[in-house]
Amino acid sequence: MKFAAFTRTLQGTGASRRLRITGRTPGIVYGGTGEPLLIEIDHNALFHAIKKEAFHAAILEMELNGTEHKVLLRDLQMHPFKQQVLHIDFQRVEARTRMTVKVPVHYTGEEESPAVKTDNCLVNHVVSELTVSCFPADIPESINVDLSGMKKGSTLHVKDITLPKGVRFVPKGQENPVLVSLTVAVNEADVAADAAAAAAAAAAAPVKGKGGKAKPAPKK
Numbered sequence: 118m119k120f121a122a123f124t125r126t127l128q129g130t131g132a133s134r135r136l137r138i139t140g141r142t143p144g145i146v147y148g149g150t151g152e153p154l155l156i157e158i159d160h161n162a163l164f165h166a167i168k169k170e171a172f173h174a175a176i177l178e179m180e181l182n183g184t185e186h187k188v189l190l191r192d193l194q195m196h197p198f199k200q201q202v203l204h205i206d207f208q209r210v211e212a213r214t215r216m217t218v219k220v221p222v223h224y225t226g227e228e229e230s231p232a233v234k235t236d237n238c239l240v241n242h243v244v245s246e247l248t249v250s251c252f253p254a255d256i257p258e259s260i261n262v263d264l265s266g267m268k269k270g271s272t273l274h275v276k277d278i279t280l281p282k283g284v285r286f287v288p289k290g291q292e293n294p295v296l297v298s299l300t301v302a303v304n305e306a307d308v309a310a311d312a313a314a315a316a317a318a319a320a321a322a323p324v325k326g327k328g329g330k331a332k333p334a335p336k337k
Contacts, residue, residue: 226265
């Protein structure tokens with residue numbers, strides 16, 4: 118993805134507030150061997166861009182003063198209740214430097230799995246993105262996971278999938294977190310039938326009086 122940025126000369130709370138009034142969003146580019154760069158971006162163009170998944174995971178081409186810079190989105194500050202981007206941070210991308218990024222996980226094939234087709238299971242996507250480490254050229258737009266082999270009672274962990282070449286999973290608290298779990302769907306008709314059978318059995322059972330003896334059925 119490509120986007121245009123412009124050099125920002127003023128900084129500070131007041132300057133940023135005035136900049137937002139004009140329809141621009143303040144930002145910064147840091148990292149690598151260069152000095153941090155203060156930038157500003159057209160807010161409308163930026164607001165449309167952040168709705169795209171690739172803007173959050175892929176390497177971006179930023180055009181600044183006629184020069185292209187490869188960057189990654191690092192932080193996005195939103196207004197608490199307005200649809201407004203208050204500030205944005207980018208990191209420079211250098212070819213021989215490993216980077217840690219979050220990559221979305223896409224699941225496919227669950228409708229074809231034995232768990233869903235045969236055993237009436239529900240598939241729960243526990244994780245929607247993974248933090249990985251790799252060189253910039255190896256950053257995937259997404260990690261695709263095929264669930265067509267899922268069976269009743271099974272659980273899918275990170276170590277059960279094959280990551281793209283050059284990509285390593287970065288644990289955040291759990292070494293092997295669950296990606297997908299299964300639960301057996303409850304058939305409401307069966308539950309209603311079981312409840313009706315239990316009620317009928319209770320009604321047919323003799324009522325015991327004092328001493329544990331069954332009371333005779335009332336005469337009609």
